[in-house]
Amino acid sequence: MIKTKSLKCLTGFLLVVFLSHALSAKITAIKAGKLVDPEKGITQVNQIILVEGKKIKAIGGDLEIPGGATVIDLSDSTILPGLFDCHVHLFICLLAKDWVRSIDEKYRFQLWRYGNDFLNYTLNNTTTYRALQGVKNGREMLEAGFTTVRDAGGVGNYADTDLRRAIENGLVPGPTIINSGRIISPIGGQFTWGLHAERPGQGEPEYFYADTKDEIKKAVRENILYGAKVLKIIADDQPYIYSAEDIKFIKDEAARAGLKVAAHSETEEGAYNCAKAGIASIEHGFKMSDQTLKLAEKNNVYLVGTDFTGEYLKEGYGFSDEMVQYWVDLIIDRIKRAYKIGVPMAYGSDIVLEIPGKTWGEMSKSTMDSYVRAGLPAEYILKMMTVNAARLLGVENERGFLKEGMAADIIATPENPLEKIQTLKKVKFVMKEGIVYVNQN
Ligand SMILES: [Zn+2]
Structure with missing residues (x-):
């Protein structure tokens, strides 16, 4: 009996830990003024990138930013892969x-x-x-x-x-x-x-x-x-x-x-x-x-x-x-x-x-x-x-593209590199695997 009770307690404890972890799962939302897709050579405007842990969770123009998410506002910048x-x-x-x-x-x-x-x-x-x-x-x-x-x-x-x-x-x-x-x-x-x-x-x-x-x-x-x-x-x-x-x-x-x-x-x-x-x-x-x-x-x-x-x-x-x-x-x-x-x-x-x-x-x-x-x-x-x-x-399935499930390796430049490549010399924001290393915003 004691053994069963302990197991129940443990299960309950794990459930609480799991739920609290899920609720506090850290989401970062990046507001991208412009978003460049180097593969297609196109630019989209006013996009949102949701980052969870080391990866991109979602990306799109009509995403809702979850409550409690950390918001990084780069709406005056151009966002592209690292x-x-x-x-x-x-x-x-x-x-x-x-x-x-x-x-x-x-x-x-x-x-x-x-x-x-x-x-x-x-x-x-x-x-x-x-x-x-x-x-x-x-x-x-x-x-x-x-x-x-x-x-x-x-x-x-x-x-x-x-x-x-x-x-x-x-x-x-x-x-x-x-x-x-x-x-x-x-x-x-x-x-x-x-x-x-x-x-x-x-x-x-x-x-x-x-x-x-x-x-x-x-x-x-x-x-x-x-x-x-x-x-x-x-x-x-x-x-x-x-x-x-x-x-x-x-x-x-x-x-x-x-x-x-x-x-x-x-x-x-x-x-x-x-x-x-x-x-x-x-x-x-x-x-x-x-x-x-x-x-x-x-x-x-x-x-x-x-x-x-x-x-x-x-x-x-x-x-x-x-x-x-x-x-x-x-x-x-x-x-x-x-x-x-x-x-x-x-x-x-x-x-x-x-x-x-x-x-x-x-x-x-x-x-x-x-x-x-x-x-x-x-x-x-x-x-x-x-x-x-x-x-x-050989890492094209992990990084190099801004897509759902890819590593959150994300940078920002003041201007659009498709129009002005030299703007890459003025990188103002760097995130690698979900961690921000540079943010001059
Ligand atoms: Zn060499």
Whole structure:
């Protein structure tokens, strides 16, 4: 008898807890003056978004705001999904202009990109310090409106996995991170200076050297085991490069565990191998021919162009005017050709430098200017930063769209980015998974 009574009491208690929880379930109502749908390129006016917990509960023009809901009035703003940056390096931070000196602009890109300063950075900073650097950079990205980023490696001994977990567990604010772990590469990684036979391990753990199929399989599996959510490879930074067959092998091994592959590629040959293997994305691809762009389009390989502006190359990397001109011409021409051919493109900034007075988010957004300069429509640039990126990252059923059931990753701008894309540089409200991080209203 006593036992039954206790059970009844417990049931009653649980019912009360459940009901009180249901009654107090926190709803936030956002009044959206304008609501942009980047997928369709349309704007609706006077919409209401109801957010419950981490997700969008309902969205529409004639919704009733439940009593007790927290109301956020953004009726003078434009609301859109949180932005994506598909190529960040949260765990690298080099001082601008420290590492570029007179280099013939005809040389390949990596000669200045991964010189002694990057090697020094990896040798002088522990994984712990780099994780803390990542906390700062991640917060700055989030505050600028980037609610999702794909980290493209350069993480010491898996600083990226720990930051991703810390953000997921609510320890620190930051964007949703799709992290790549250690970059898989033919021996040497991207270090073209500073490595020699007496210090064979100096490029590790930054890079996971994998040349044979067995080594590749091990590298893929170890990355997955230690928390990578995407794999990053170096297709072509040394005189020896991964073949299309090697890349296809990596892709298949990753796919068995549900992961996609992104490849750093700077040469035409390397990009062709990536396009042929049909991986998820080619990063940079500055020298892709029309033929390779067409193959990428055919195989649904995204281009994450990381298309630096001249200003960034000059201010950040200290390029001479002549070098700036060479690279800007190359980059703008490649953007135009890629857009015309119809390669799916997603936004990625590849910021690795500290420029005093600028946040990580501000530097990331400078890349937008290259697409404006190349004449891409605002609608397409916005797609690159939202829906295209969500599809590339494989999260299109969770985020990147403002729809019922999707993550409440919501930002607001003063003007409509479909009419004025530069307004994305003035994000005034940021919500990620239902939590407000910025509200300058
Ligand atoms: Zn990069």
